[in-house]
Amino acid sequence: MVEDNHTFASEFILLGITNQKDLQVTCFVLLLVIYVVTLLGNLGVIILIRMDLCLHTPMYFFLSHLSLLDICYSSTIIPQTLLNILVERKVISFVSCATQLFSFATCATTECYVLAAMAYDRYLAICKPLLYPVVMSQRLCLGMLAGAYLVGGVSSTIHTISIFRLPFCQSKKINHFFCDGPPLLALSCSDARVSEATVSAVVGFNVLSTMVFILASYLSVLSNALWMHSVASRHKAFSTCASHLASIALYYGSSIFVYLHPVSRRSLGRDKVVSMLYSVAVPLLNPLIYSLRNRDMRNAMRKAKGRVLSSLSICGFCSAESRGLPLHGKEG
Structure with a gap:
């Protein structure tokens, strides 16, 4: 960061979600519940995919990493927000703020490219079924995933440096619940137009390029589904696209509104509310959209439940036998 005699900021003050004390308890409880459900839902998806051999396919490989990103995404933002609600002095150090922005930007950007990889997987599976086993090889899947993480890391580095190279000599109060x-940029006391243009260009390229690719892939899937003879296959294709596009619309729509909105018409209070969608709501909803509406995932959950119940029954049987208790209500 550029600094002079009065520009160095050793810490920032996060104003949080709301200043109204009577709402802070409600916000804390609601955020805590959302965080716990987000962690359990996404961890459950990862564990199911790892346990069930039927889910060891490219689609679920990418889905497991989407869940991992959502866990990291939420853990970057929500714990700090919960802590700030509890403490009186809602400060975050310069280094912690930069780290939070970098981590958040990395997860968000990588998620865009993982969603694009999932859309490409669905396009090949439905539109090019004969080529699918050949094209979607393990090598290609690993390459696409590595590329997503690489682009996410490079983009977030540019994003973070562009912002934290600026001098912050005005108010250190960030009108947000995390370092976004x-x-x-609104806190800088110097001309931030170059940094704003850099951030908009990086975010704009990542968001718009992946969004166009995703929409093109799903439009091809929908077009191909119209010609399917099987009503069940057609319904499955439409259902898959509809649920995926709902999540994508929520994620991309809120991101575009916050990052690509004209600076002259920007309201930080409104941006704070909208950013709750892509930073809190999407990680919560993704396990529901991509898993509970998916027949293979539901089957995997039923099998996992059956294994757990079976294990509990065996443990109960062994425990009763070791104590010499009757196993079926009568001796012998």
């Missing part, structure tokens, strides 16, 4: 780009 737009509210940080």
